[in-house]
Every structure is written in structure tokens, then in C-alpha cells.
Amino acid sequence: xxxxxxxxxxxxxxxxxxxxxxxxxxxxxxxxxxxxxxxxxxxxxxxxxxxxxxxxxxxxxxxxxxxxxxxxxxxxxxxxxxxxxxxxxxxxxxxxxxxxxxxxxxxxxxxxxxxxxxxxxxxxxxxxxxxxxxxxxxxxxxxxxxxxxxxxxxxxxxxxxxxxxxxxxxxxxxxxxxxxxxxxxxxxxxxxxxxxxxxxxxxxxxxxxxxxxxxxxxxxxxxxxxxxxxxxxxxxxxxxxxxxxxxxxxxxxxxxxxxxxxxxxxxxxxxxxxxxxxxxxxxxxxxxxxxxxxxxxxxx
Numbered sequence: 179x180x181x182x183x184x185x186x187x188x189x190x191x192x193x194x195x196x197x198x199x200x201x202x203x204x205x206x207x208x209x210x211x212x213x214x215x216x217x218x219x220x221x222x223x224x225x226x227x228x229x230x231x232x233x234x235x236x237x238x239x240x241x242x243x244x245x246x247x248x249x250x251x252x253x254x255x256x257x258x259x260x261x262x263x264x265x266x267x268x269x270x271x272x273x274x275x276x277x278x279x280x281x282x283x284x285x286x287x288x289x290x291x292x293x294x295x296x297x298x299x300x301x302x303x304x305x306x307x308x309x310x311x312x313x314x315x316x317x318x319x320x321x322x323x324x325x326x327x328x329x330x331x332x333x334x335x336x337x338x339x340x341x342x343x344x345x346x347x348x349x350x351x352x353x354x355x356x357x358x359x360x361x362x363x364x365x366x367x368x369x370x371x372x373x374x375x376x377x378x379x380x381x382x383x384x385x386x387x388x389x390x391x392x393x394x395x396x397x398x399x400x401x402x403x404x405x406x407x408x409x410x411x412x413x414x415x416x417x418x419x420x421x422x423x424x425x426x427x428x429x430x431x432x433x434x435x436x437x438x439x440x441x442x443x444x445x446x447x448x449x450x451x452x453x454x455x456x457x458x459x460x461x462x463x464x465x466x467x468x469x470x471x472x473x474x475x476x477x478x
Contacts, residue, residue: 179299179373180261183285183380187238187265188221190283194267195223195236196399197388204229207236212438217243218261222441226448227461228355230276230399234269235444239437245288247330248433253288261287264302265427268445269391274411274435277308277315279391279417282428286408292459300362300376304387305342305354306394307418309411309469313477316357316392320477322390323360323383333427335478338344338362343474348421353471355421359390410464412451419446 205228213219221241240263264284327334342361373451382394458464
């Protein structure tokens, strides 16, 4: 399964980066192939200063070795080895009318010291972070997520949409990072789901990503905007950074397992503002999105 999924994310990386370059029309991805001294490595691809995308990354990795002590405590295990692979992406468009998007699909195995597989699971999801809210865009993104979930289980969308709202929550701000999507983790073998079933679900979600996001980009990328709207985008990007550095488990896992810093911090946008006690104007579009971020809603 680990070889099968790693092969899948290699191909998916190619598919997504090719499409992103096509949509941008100017910039191309810079690729770094890297190795991890403790075992494994990855392929980082970053796009910058494009016509549409100010910064973005589509990264894959497959790492293995001894599970660090901090992670052993987290999982409640003694000496153990692990294998983890996944694709992680973040795209930050220039135009504040185009939302930032994040997605991640991953697979994890844990072994005892005799090399016996003792645990395995899938995780992942995708979520949207708009700066100005177009309801039809939110509905399109969530509808795409729901459609692929419904192919596998009638409860998946409602369950993983709720988990997404709960996970991407900036507790210190009491607001969501964005308008959510899907978030699932520790997807293990059950009476009704084999590991192959989970593979089919996760790859189905991965295959749906471009359909969920690209139509929104194409619709909004040429919309006129003001400097004031650009400032708002950069202020909201600050909240994105706060979540990634304070709360995100993937970032923390990478840092604690001696991950590649440039790849881990690829998700951070290049231009950000933190203004003291900044408040949206009453009755404005900026205030509207803040209210929705404080009270996640059903989009489909």
C-alpha cells in the first residue's frame, strides 16, 4: 500500500503542477529534490511571482525511520519505526478575489522493532480560504467535496466537513481560518472499510481537487481590485500564518521529525500584514466574511 500510494501522489503532483502552470500562464514551478538523513526524501515544487499565483507549492515526500521520542509520546507507543508519505499543497493567488487553497493527502505506517506492521492509516483533506466571499464559489467547492464523498459513504461529507470546521479553527482568534471543506485523519481498517477502500476514497478526493478549485480561479483572476482590498487580503493572510505556526499538526509533525524546513514553511504567503487591533468596517464585505468565519455555515 505504501508503494501504491506513493506512486499515486507522484503522478498527482505532476497533474496538479501542470494545470497550475497552464492557469498562471507566466510562472513555472522550481523543483528541489531532497533527501532526509534519517531516511527518505521528497520533491518540492514552488511557483512564485506568477501572473495569477503570487506563491504556491505542491510538495511530495516519503520519509521513514525511527519514530522520534516526542511523536512516540504523542501516539502512546514505545520504540517504533514509521513510514509516512503525502502530498501537500498551498496556493496563494495575487488577486484578493481569488481564494487561497490548501490540500493534503497522506498515508502513515508504524512498525515494531521487528519490522512488523502494527498500525496504518490515511488522512487528508482540502479547504478554501477566501478574502472576499462569493457564495457560489463556496457552494461549488463544497459541492465537489460532497459529490466525491457521497460515492463512498453517505455520512462522509457531513462528518469530514464538521471535522474540517473544527480543525482549521484559530482558537486564539475564535474564528475559522477559512470556509472549510474536508478534513479526515486516522482512517483505519474497520468492519465496513478496508485499507483499499480508504485508498479509493482518498485518491478520489485527490482526483477531485482541480475540479473544486480551478473553475473559481478562472472566474475571479481578472477581477479588478483596489489597494484597500489588497491590504485586507494581506491582513487576513496574517491569520493564515498564525494558524499554520501555532495550531497545524502537519507543521508541528514536520518540525519535530527534523523535516525539511523550506518545504514545511512553503505554505506561508510572501506578503502579509499584522495591524494592531484592525477591525472591519460595519456593513462591509470584509465584516460579512468575518461573521461567517466566526459561525461556520452549511454550503450545500
